[in-house]
Amino acid sequence: MTSAEIRAAIIDILETIAPDEDLTNLDDAKEFRDQMELDSMDFLDIVMELRKRYRVQVPEEDYENLVSMASTVSYLEPKMVDIPAE
Amino acid sequence: MPRDFLKDVKDKYDVIVIGSGLAGLTSANILGRAGYDVLLLEQHYKLGGMATWFKRPKGHIFDISLHGFPYGMLKSCRRYWNQEIADRIVPLRGILFDNPQFTLKTTYDRASFTDLLQSKFGVAEATIKEFFDTARGMNFYDDQNLTTKELFERFFPGRNDITRLLMEPITYANGSTLEDPAITYGIVFSNFMSKGVYTFQGGTDLMIGLMKDELEANGVDIRINCSAEKINTEHGKVKSVTVNDRDIQCRSVVSNANLLTTIFKMVGEEQFDKDYLEDAKAVRVNNSSTQVYMALGPEDHIDRDTGDLLFTSTAERFETNRLLSRDITSRTFSVYYPDTRPHDQRERHLIVSSTNARWEDWGNLDNEAYEASKQDLIETTLDALEKYLPNARERVVYTEAATPRTFYHYTRHHEGASFGTKFEGLPVSQALPSQITGLYHAGSVGIIMSGWLGAINYGVIVSNEVDQLLMQ
Numbered sequence: 001m002t003s004a005e006i007r008a009a010i011i012d013i014l015e016t017i018a019p020d021e022d023l024t025n026l027d028d029a030k031e032f033r034d035q036m037e038l039d040s041m042d043f044l045d046i047v048m049e050l051r052k053r054y055r056v057q058v059p060e061e062d063y064e065n066l067v068s069m070a071s072t073v074s075y076l077e078p079k080m081v082d083i084p085a086e
Numbered sequence: 087m088p089r090d091f092l093k094d095v096k097d098k099y100d101v102i103v104i105g106s107g108l109a110g111l112t113s114a115n116i117l118g119r120a121g122y123d124v125l126l127l128e129q130h131y132k133l134g135g136m137a138t139w140f141k142r143p144k145g146h147i148f149d150i151s152l153h154g155f156p157y158g159m160l161k162s163c164r165r166y167w168n169q170e171i172a173d174r175i176v177p178l179r180g181i182l183f184d185n186p187q188f189t190l191k192t193t194y195d196r197a198s199f200t201d202l203l204q205s206k207f208g209v210a211e212a213t214i215k216e217f218f219d220t221a222r223g224m225n226f227y228d229d230q231n232l233t234t235k236e237l238f239e240r241f242f243p244g245r246n247d248i249t250r251l252l253m254e255p256i257t258y259a260n261g262s263t264l265e266d267p268a269i270t271y272g273i274v275f276s277n278f279m280s281k282g283v284y285t286f287q288g289g290t291d292l293m294i295g296l297m298k299d300e301l302e303a304n305g306v307d308i309r310i311n312c313s314a315e316k317i318n319t320e321h322g323k324v325k326s327v328t329v330n331d332r333d334i335q336c337r338s339v340v341s342n343a344n345l346l347t348t349i350f351k352m353v354g355e356e357q358f359d360k361d362y363l364e365d366a367k368a369v370r371v372n373n374s375s376t377q378v379y380m381a382l383g384p385e386d387h388i389d390r391d392t393g394d395l396l397f398t399s400t401a402e403r404f405e406t407n408r409l410l411s412r413d414i415t416s417r418t419f420s421v422y423y424p425d426t427r428p429h430d431q432r433e434r435h436l437i438v439s440s441t442n443a444r445w446e447d448w449g450n451l452d453n454e455a456y457e458a459s460k461q462d463l464i465e466t467t468l469d470a471l472e473k474y475l476p477n478a479r480e481r482v483v484y485t486e487a488a489t490p491r492t493f494y495h496y497t498r499h500h501e502g503a504s505f506g507t508k509f510e511g512l513p514v515s516q517a518l519p520s521q522i523t524g525l526y527h528a529g530s531v532g533i534i535m536s537g538w539l540g541a542i543n544y545g546v547i548v549s550n551e552v553d554q555l556l557m558q
């Protein structure tokens with residue numbers, strides 16, 4: 001997957017986790033928490049969805065990489081490069 | 087021949103979940119939904135653990151632990167259960183406090199508290215905001231030395247009345263005291279405070295029924311009247327569970343039974359490191375409870391203005407210790423109107439009074455003293471109710487009491503603990519899989535993982551780890 005495809009995949013996951021949030025104006029450089037209501041269970045859900053959909057493992061010590069869209073995508077890039085886009 | 091509750095059970099499962107409390111049910115559901123072969127064992131004949139109810143002749147249905155939970159339940163039920171369950175979560179609007187320091191009504195959310203603290207308690211808005219933001223910003227890896235008492239002193243020095251307002255409901259909700267770490271307060275309080283107190287419309291029986299349907303749809307093999315006796319290990323890994331004289335193989339176990347029972351009775355000390363055992367032995371269980379269940383006659387009704395949840399006390403000052411005393415001065419009354427079970431044509435009005443309690447005050451009484459103490463509990467509760475329900479004694483047509491012994495009997499929790507363990511239980515629970523590969527504990531621990539929402543969310547956190555292990 002390219003970084004653009006990974007970004008789209010994350011948006012798709014966020015839409016199921018937080019259906020009430022408007023993600024069209026999401027600023028990739030800013031922390032998710034500052035732009036939408038996400039708690040620790042929401043971050044866990046992102047991790048679980050990534051494993052379910054793409055079999056990507058995110059160990060607990062790496063959760064801090066999921067703070068913003070930009071950091072999430074760059075963390076996932078090497079892990080998802082060999083995964084074909086849907 | 088006694089009935090075989092394990093009839094047609096398989097020889098091997100991916101996961102065996104021991105116990106069907108909300109944490110166990112949720113783990114079983116998530117792992118079943120993810121496609122694993124899951125066996126759920128429950129020693130009682132009902133699912134739900136402390137999320138339970140009982141029926142009495144003439145149509146009375148009493149809920150044990152449906153007094154209120156935070157808004158977060160809605161999201162957790164939608165995601166980890168289904169929309170039908172989430173749709174039944176509704177707010178409770180009439181939360182009342184009545185004690186010698188103040189009497190007030192609130193919707194129990196941040197806006198209402200900010201308003202009350204300013205208008206009735208004379209606190210500056212900036213202080214209130216700072217307090218809420220501090221509580222909200224607390225994480226469980228933050229400083230554990232600051233106590234809840236110190237937190238209140240910092241923001242509201244010398245204000246026992248404010249401590250009461252902010253703390254009393256939390257003490258009832260999870261047994262925590264002013265001496266517990268402030269972070270436990272901050273995490274639980276900010277959860278509760280965001281959007282008020284909620285309940286499940288339809289009653290606990292309906293919720294557990296809907297959960298059972300969902301589990302079955304996800305292929306979970308559910309077995310009641312099946313008490314897991316032993317968790318067997320081999321080379322530091324779980325191997326099987328002994329239940330009703332049978333050994334069932336498995337790749338992992340999620341124990342929703344009491345943490346200490348799991349370690350010391352089901353696995354056995356010899357399987358753990360010395361340091362781990364020491365930490366485990368130091369874990370304190372939380373307090374227990376008493377309840378008095380009261381029903382009104384079929385023709386009678388309670389005025390809606392009475393409120394839904396009443397935090398009452400006759401004690402001049404607030405001290406968490408006194409909430410545990412057998413000499414009861416503080417009670418929470420939950421009032422159940424017919425819309426608790428809108429589908430029920432009988433339109434009953436019920437009241438459940440709850441107090442926190444100590445095992446020592448009930449556990450060792452002989453039968454006669456125990457019965458007398460129970461009767462005394464009922465009588466004094468009816469006296470206290472009079473103020474909120476005029477002529478209570480004549481109008482209440484059915485009463486029954488539950489004590490720490492009752493809670494022990496139904497859940498097997500050490501000393502009838504209502505809310506799991508104190509804070510130190512959480513790291514011991516989380517470290518279990520590092521001691522025995524494939525063995526997890528999910529259930530009320532550490533104060534923050536307690537209550538309906540805490541138990542459900544801990545079930546999710548643990549399932550995530552189990553999934554990670556099984557996928558390898």
Ligand SMILES: Cc1cc2nc3c(=O)[nH]c(=O)nc-3n(C[C@H](O)[C@H](O)[C@H](O)COP(=O)(O)OP(=O)(O)OC[C@H]3O[C@@H](n4cnc5c(N)ncnc54)[C@H](O)[C@@H]3O)c2cc1C
Nearest residue numbers: 105107108109129135136151153154314343504530537538
């Ligand atoms: C009086 C009272 C009032 C409460 N009120 C509220 C409230 O208003 N709001 C709220 O959010 N929370 C409330 N709570 C707390 C809440 O009910 C609990 O925190 C929550 O239900 C606990 O869930 P759990 O998953 O930890 O397990 P539990 O409910 O403790 O369930 C454990 C299960 O494991 C089973 N089990 C144990 N050993 C074995 C074995 N060897 N084999 C098979 N099965 C076994 C037990 O039978 C039980 O079903 C209340 C609790 C009490 C006691």
